[in-house]
Amino acid sequence: MKVKEIIRILDARILCGDDQLDYTVEMAFASDLMSDVLTQSNDHVLLITGLANMQTIRTAEMSDINCIVFARNKKATPEMIELAKESDIVLMECRYSLFKTCGLLYQAGVKPIF
């Protein structure tokens, strides 16, 4: 699924990575626990999370995750957006709960990693 479709389905707001609207993710992983994100070995997954801090961006950077959706109306700080830009990570915010965010994307064909 392309970034622009994720934006449409989730009525999301893109914070950085506007030049990557055609970037495609096949799979997603949802967690507020970065320790769990760091144990998954798939590349290029979409991270759906309610944890909005610098470590979310660092975790994505180390895990080769290029795309993050912040659910339940969590806001990224300017510092987080700067760091995401450095690593070419697309950031989006959406107001839906983690459950609804996952449900909508699953329904539209995004696959789980396990």
Added chain:
Amino acid sequence: MGETITEEYSVAGGDFSRAGYASSQIKKVLKKMGVDTAIIKRTVVAAYEGEVNIVAHAWSGKIIFQLDEAQIRIILEDEGPGIEDIEKAMQEGYSTATSAIREMGFGAGMGLPNMKKNADHLQVESEPGKGTRVEIRMERMGGE
């Protein structure tokens, strides 16, 4: 060829806003030197877990990064409370993390086990009350 790169980064205990800076620098060097991407990911995930551990638990520390044609070595040394029982700390789910650490998305007792999973060789030494030394070694060829 035959070049050896050595870099050293200092890590401040408790400074979560900067946790990951050293690992990020290491990732940039590994990328630049053309290291295999799967090895880069395992290396920086292990390094980052270790860096977060220093920030979360220790007072101060340093990370030494060495790269040559055959190996990647990352040594994480800290001055801190140390680990009372390394065997326990290697078990998934065992944690001594504070709520501040948990708020950052860590502290689930997954750090050392995940470092072990990702590293080709992992050595942990600790002296309670003084500090901890962790060495991560990766083989550039014929690793896992």
